[in-house]
Amino acid sequence: MNSYLKLKKIFNEASINSDIAGILHWDMSTMMPEFSRKQRAEQLAYLSKLSHDKIASREVADLILNAKKEKLEKKDISNLREMEREHKFSVSLPIDLVQQISRISAKCEGEWQEAREKSDFKIVSNTLNELINLNKQEAKILGEVFNCSPYEALINKFEPSSNLSFISDVFEDLQNYLTPLIDIIIDKQKSEAVLPLHTKIDEFTQKKIAEHIMNSVGFDFKRGRLDKSIHPFCGGSTNDVRITTRYNIENPLSSLDGVMHETGHALYELNLPEEWAHQPVGKSRGMAMHESQSLLIEMQITRSLAFKKYLSDLLKNKFKISGESFSFDNLYKLGTRVKKSYIRVESDEVTYPLHIILRFNLEKRIFNNEIKVDDIPVVWNDEYKKLFNINIKKDSEGCLQDVHWYAGLFGYFPTYSLGALTAAQFANKLRNELPLLDNDIENGHFSNLTNWLKINVHKKASFYSTNAVLEQVTNSSLNAKYFKDYINNRYL
Amino acid sequence: MNSYLKLKKIFNEASINSDIAGILHWDMSTMMPEFSRKQRAEQLAYLSKLSHDKIASREVADLILNAKKEKLEKKDISNLREMEREHKFSVSLPIDLVQQISRISAKCEGEWQEAREKSDFKIVSNTLNELINLNKQEAKILGEVFNCSPYEALINKFEPSSNLSFISDVFEDLQNYLTPLIDIIIDKQKSEAVLPLHTKIDEFTQKKIAEHIMNSVGFDFKRGRLDKSIHPFCGGSTNDVRITTRYNIENPLSSLDGVMHETGHALYELNLPEEWAHQPVGKSRGMAMHESQSLLIEMQITRSLAFKKYLSDLLKNKFKISGESFSFDNLYKLGTRVKKSYIRVESDEVTYPLHIILRFNLEKRIFNNEIKVDDIPVVWNDEYKKLFNINIKKDSEGCLQDVHWYAGLFGYFPTYSLGALTAAQFANKLRNELPLLDNDIENGHFSNLTNWLKINVHKKASFYSTNAVLEQVTNSSLNAKYFKDYINNRYL
Structure with a gap:
């Protein structure tokens, strides 16, 4: 079970990586001084790219294929199933699309704050339109990969x-x-x-x-x-x-x-x-x-x-x-x-x-x-x-x-x-x-x-x-x- | 100045990486719940390996060689000088030695706490001996690389x-x-x-x-x-x-x-x-x-x-x-x-x-x-x-x-x-x-x-x-x- 063990090591690192992001997120909402927002966003983007590169790699794809042929305990088989799900999810979305959604979301959220304050939907409608179109692209891709309708694919991201x-x-x-x-x-x-x-x-x-x-x-x-x-x-x-x-x-x-x-x-x-x-x-x-x-x-x-x-x-x-x-x-x-x-x-x-x-x-x-x-x-x-x-x-x-x-x-x-x-x-x-x-x-x-x-x-x-x-x-x-x-x- | 720009990008990422470690260190001393120490150590080790791999890479060595031939502004030349210093420092120390020093330091510091409490040097003397020998190895290597005496090389780490x-x-x-x-x-x-x-x-x-x-x-x-x-x-x-x-x-x-x-x-x-x-x-x-x-x-x-x-x-x-x-x-x-x-x-x-x-x-x-x-x-x-x-x-x-x-x-x-x-x-x-x-x-x-x-x-x-x-x-x-x-x- 050489390949499976290698996968465990990679996913272990990905988890440490996302734990670090978890602490930075917490800090951002509780402790961080207000002018650090921009660089905190850079830090989080850096970590999320690291995590994506780790999990979406060709190496992980090959290891999963090999691990499936290995003799594994029942719990390890479940773990391998979840590894594959995460890998499929990461690899299916072009990194450009992911980053664009992240960028437009940030913009849209900013406009939304003003729109809500002024109760004026028009302030945010163009950017929301752009964001929804990007989400539709994402939903379409995920629907094809996971063999379900686009909207169901979005729900599946969360559950x-x-x-x-x-x-x-x-x-x-x-x-x-x-x-x-x-x-x-x-x-x-x-x-x-x-x-x-x-x-x-x-x-x-x-x-x-x-x-x-x-x-x-x-x-x-x-x-x-x-x-x-x-x-x-x-x-x-x-x-x-x-x-x-x-x-x-x-x-x-x-x-x-x-x-x-x-x-x-x-x-x-x-x-x-x-x-x-x-x-x-x-x-x-x-x-x-x-x-x-x-x-x-x-x-x-x-x-x-x-x-x-x-x-x-x-x-x-x-x-x-x-x-x-x-x-x-x-x-x-x-x-x-x-x-x-x-x-x-x-x-x-x-x-x-x-x-x-x-x-x-x-x-x-x-x-x-x-x-x-x-x-x-x-x-x-x-x-x-x-x-x-x-x-x-x-x-x-x-x-x-x-x-x-x-x-x-x-x-x-x-x-x-x-x-x-x-x-x-x-x-x-x-x-x-x-x-x-x-x-x-x-x-x-x-x-x-x-x-x-x-x-x-x-x-x-x-x-x-x-x-x-x-x-x-x-x-x-x-x-x-x-x-x-x-x-x-x-x-x- | 293609190579120099590539170096800037790499060192920029290394800096973001060490900024993240800075926040985690701060959190460890001010906010972190007490049972998280072990995993925080893992997070920091993960980041420091990332940073080392980035700066000590063969790619960086080659880019520095090429960048030296590029036409650069005066301030960029200073920056390149500091890049080279950091690279030389990182690359000269075998990662095994670095990790061993880090491990023995942690052990020694633990024993020191007890030794100081009991005012008994013998409690820590063996591990301190081990640690000093490792530091002597480090000092010898750095002295050779930076062309100075071993102890001077250690001072130069800090100034x-x-x-x-x-x-x-x-x-x-x-x-x-x-x-x-x-x-x-x-x-x-x-x-x-x-x-x-x-x-x-x-x-x-x-x-x-x-x-x-x-x-x-x-x-x-x-x-x-x-x-x-x-x-x-x-x-x-x-x-x-x-x-x-x-x-x-x-x-x-x-x-x-x-x-x-x-x-x-x-x-x-x-x-x-x-x-x-x-x-x-x-x-x-x-x-x-x-x-x-x-x-x-x-x-x-x-x-x-x-x-x-x-x-x-x-x-x-x-x-x-x-x-x-x-x-x-x-x-x-x-x-x-x-x-x-x-x-x-x-x-x-x-x-x-x-x-x-x-x-x-x-x-x-x-x-x-x-x-x-x-x-x-x-x-x-x-x-x-x-x-x-x-x-x-x-x-x-x-x-x-x-x-x-x-x-x-x-x-x-x-x-x-x-x-x-x-x-x-x-x-x-x-x-x-x-x-x-x-x-x-x-x-x-x-x-x-x-x-x-x-x-x-x-x-x-x-x-x-x-x-x-x-x-x-x-x-x-x-x-x-x-x-x-x-x-x-x-x-x-």
Whole structure:
């Protein structure tokens, strides 16, 4: 297995290379002085070219061919499969196209900031058009190489083995379920009194609270950090996982929700199998799986009544923060309030999938050449009206609200809701197998929960597709039924 | 000039590569969670191999030969000279030897920590012996390549174009001057009352004070940062210069001295010529020149009476810190107190050179094969006795106090005192050309000072040797006379 061992060495170096980029990215968002942006971009471009040259090389192609003839263990065969996937992906895209997308994305993102500020789509429409055309080229190439439709190929960049027609069916079903439900829930909640949080909590204390809970949940501060950034994320490198949050003194627990979301991502990364650390098969699976881990912690756990009991006690006993608005009951109501929002990132878990479905449907039509770029604002507003029965008044609250498209990310949005459905399906199984979970959570004991996730999800890394893991763990491929049951239980 | 342009591209990439390593080093000392050490070492080894492979390549050797035949501008010729120096250095050392030195250094440094703690030289003596033998191999190779003695070759690693016999003469002269002087100064200072600082200053405020003064002196926080680490340093990357300090609440201005030292280093890095940013000739010259810039700010400026007036006013008016011990007169006395110390890093600017001379003399004899490793403690103590007329009681206060040798750094120590002499020589000229400097400093105006340094030193980067810059600026090569005058003026 000479060739396979050589491949392992090459991919090990590629992983170290991308770990370095991970630290530089983290630094860029948390620590870097503002005038270093240009040279940081150069550093990252240098590393990404190194990585591309390593993985896309003729040598790797030959080694893969030879390794396939070698006698390998089962896990090594999985690893070789992932090596080939990465190689095929890298080699299929001309480096010129990759660099052009990267350049135009940077330009487009800059224009988008101004466009959103002024709520003027025209500022960015030409460059967005250019960027979409480049993405169409990419999608076409990837579709041919991976034998699927162009748009499916884009989704597969973020969550391998996705199936577009299956996702379409699931989302349609979900839309039919949610649209009438939302008005019912909003109506029901009207009669429930909710108190706004009346106490400001300073940043230092918010951070202490977050760190205390992260620690209880199992985040290992010897292999990770919590810092501040404008946009929260989970990044860093293998065995050095760094999450960020932002603090709002007026809305003192909003930061905690974000921290718990990122902690879900971080636990996944921290629990990946050590012995496969720098190999393709040892990496986290894809964005849908990743999002299932963050949402399971943020939604199923942190917004549960049991968690609010734990939190309310903790705030009172350890941080001397109490009062009626910090009662577990009120915290629970605050965390499960449903309302129709223009803005995706401000929306609750019930309306959230509709925001995703809107974007998913538009992306499908864009990559089917059914929508011209100039028509995006009108189509967006029409679709929003259909889903929420509300008129959008300005594009900054419509098609200009999210950075994704303007940063060249198409096919990413659906993974958010696939993650939510996956989370609900795992959580259902988890609660069956851990009947005392709520009791644990109330008492601040999270180890049964995190062990379950570690064994059933995290340790499986990229050995299987997300759907295969779902089947192993829940005896069912992805099924929206679990999400619906969960919503019904919590909100009706 | 095809070949030269190709070289520029290669060295540009090597510089980006080492900038990345600079950020990773900074992160390791300031931010990195503790269990990431091993993989950070791997990341740094990966980058340093990349850099070595780039610069030591056959291709670079050929390009240099060809570029020498091309018609180049004067500055490009200087750049080519520095490229060749770096290439010769990289190519001359077998990568095996480099990696072995790096490995044994890491081992030796670990053992040294225990040895220093227990004040037991035997714990580290075998590994130190191994490390010295490896360094002797390195020195022999470099001496042959650069046509000088082995020990001179080591000094040249840190300060190119150094001359060993010249340094020996200068240090001997300095020793003869300082040894009798120290007792005279100590005697004189006995009659002067000095108050210890009676107010504790919390870390947050110490940092605010430091940042305020750094800003006044011209440190650009849009291209740099101040953070905390166990050992203070100046690091980061091109245009992103990051200094660190440590805080001692009981000794509230000790941190500021360190910050000013590192700020001196940082100003040098920040003022290097932008248009040569990623080329060998655009880098800072060497450690003696670097140390001259840090010491000029720390000693000539920060410990001056004028600066203490500025500082005392600033503390009173902006930070509400006052009292007799914070009077400018007392601050000045505190900053110029002379005493015989066992420990180099705790010593004042008058006794400091003797600590260096001791180490320099020992290094010379070690690399002349005149001292066996096992004899180092005895020889150290004898030499110390000769210089200070005090007996050393334990090796932790003698030959085990500094990490340098145990980290494989031989030839580094002399650059500290060469820097001090160079600083005094620059400062003499500077004060002649800026007769109102003290007035400026008292009023917190540092721009004339920093502009002078920028034009006369920083912008010259590696276009000339340190000695050539001294000659250009002061019409004299390095001469200890200026340092002696400065010490006489301040202390007698």
